[in-house]
Amino acid sequence: MSEWWTYRLDDFLLFSPRVYWRLFEAQNAALWPLHLATTLAGLVLVLVILRWPGRAMLWTGLLLGPVWALVGWSFLLQRYAGINWAVAYAAPAFFVQALLLLAAALVPGGPLMGRLDAIANTGLGLALAGLLLYPALPFVTGRPLAGAEMFGIAPDPTVLVTIGLLLMARGRWLAVLLPIPLLWCLFSGLTLLAMGEAQAWPMLATSMLAAVLGALRLRRRAP
Numbered sequence: 069m070s071e072w073w074t075y076r077l078d079d080f081l082l083f084s085p086r087v088y089w090r091l092f093e094a095q096n097a098a099l100w101p102l103h104l105a106t107t108l109a110g111l112v113l114v115l116v117i118l119r120w121p122g123r124a125m126l127w128t129g130l131l132l133g134p135v136w137a138l139v140g141w142s143f144l145l146q147r148y149a150g151i152n153w154a155v156a157y158a159a160p161a162f163f164v165q166a167l168l169l170l171a172a173a174l175v176p177g178g179p180l181m182g183r184l185d186a187i188a189n190t191g192l193g194l195a196l197a198g199l200l201l202y203p204a205l206p207f208v209t210g211r212p213l214a215g216a217e218m219f220g221i222a223p224d225p226t227v228l229v230t231i232g233l234l235l236m237a238r239g240r241w242l243a244v245l246l247p248i249p250l251l252w253c254l255f256s257g258l259t260l261l262a263m264g265e266a267q268a269w270p271m272l273a274t275s276m277l278a279a280v281l282g283a284l285r286l287r288r289r290a291p
Contacts, residue, residue: 085263091147092215092222099142099221106135106220110199110229114192117236121181128181128233129173135220136166136230143223158255162223165248169230172241179237179245187281191235194274198228205267224271227252231278238285246282250275 096103113131117124140162149155172178184192202225203216219225227249234245253275260268 085265087151088263089211089215091143091151092217093212095143095147095221096214096216096218103218103221107199107203107218110195110219113233114195114199117181117233118184118192121183124181125179125237126173128237129169129171129178132230132233133166133170133173135226136162136169138220139223139226140166143221152259154255158252161248161251165230165245168245168248172245177239179234179239179241181236182238184236187285188236190277190281191232193232194235194278195229195232198225198232202228209265209267223252224256227256228271228274231274235278235281235285240286242282242286246278250279250282253278 109131113124113127116127140159144155144159144162149159182188199219203218205211206213206216217225219229231246231249231253234242234249253271257268257271257275260271
């Protein structure tokens with residue numbers, strides 16, 4: 069039997085890249101035109117955070133909670149779990165995250181949106197990248213536009229937007245709300261890396277950057 073250190077990352081891949089990317093084409097075909105609503109809602113939420121930060125966390129949780137549950141059920145359980153057994157264990161984490169986001173929005177003492185500092189501006193950039201740039205990746209990679217990954221429909225942009233918005237908030241709740249999105253970035257990044265996809269690196273970089281920024285945020289007092 070070969071020793072474990074002789075294995076490469078792609079030795080653990082259970083499917084071909086072609087099968088993986090076709091999942092998004094099937095997801096988009098099934099949920100269209102919900103994409104328009106989720107993207108518009110995400111952009112409006114960013115505007116609310118920038119203009120009316122006092123009540124922004126309420127709307128952030130009320131939007132992101134159902135979105136995480138939708139992606140966990142419609143994509144992870146209904147599609148992705150069929151080709152990757154590990155996703156059956158990851159999907160419940162999406163439902164847990166949905167409940168945590170709703171709790172953060174509704175329970176007194178939840179996170180607060182405050183002034184834009186360096187961390188919040190980085191979060192804003194991540195959120196906008198997940199909303200506007202991630203769906204445009206097919207133009208760069210040469211994959212069909214029908215397989216574009218969009219916020220509220222596919223997991224990766226949904227997680228990126230969530231991390232970005234959470235970095236715009238303050239409070240001890242961040243220690244509870246950030247781990248699951250960060251772990252998904254790591255899981256998805258390693259999967260993409262095993263497939264030889266360049267977009268693995270933004271996911272892995274996001275997990276590391278957000279972990280550092282989240283730790284810095286938690287060391288500061290909430291306003």
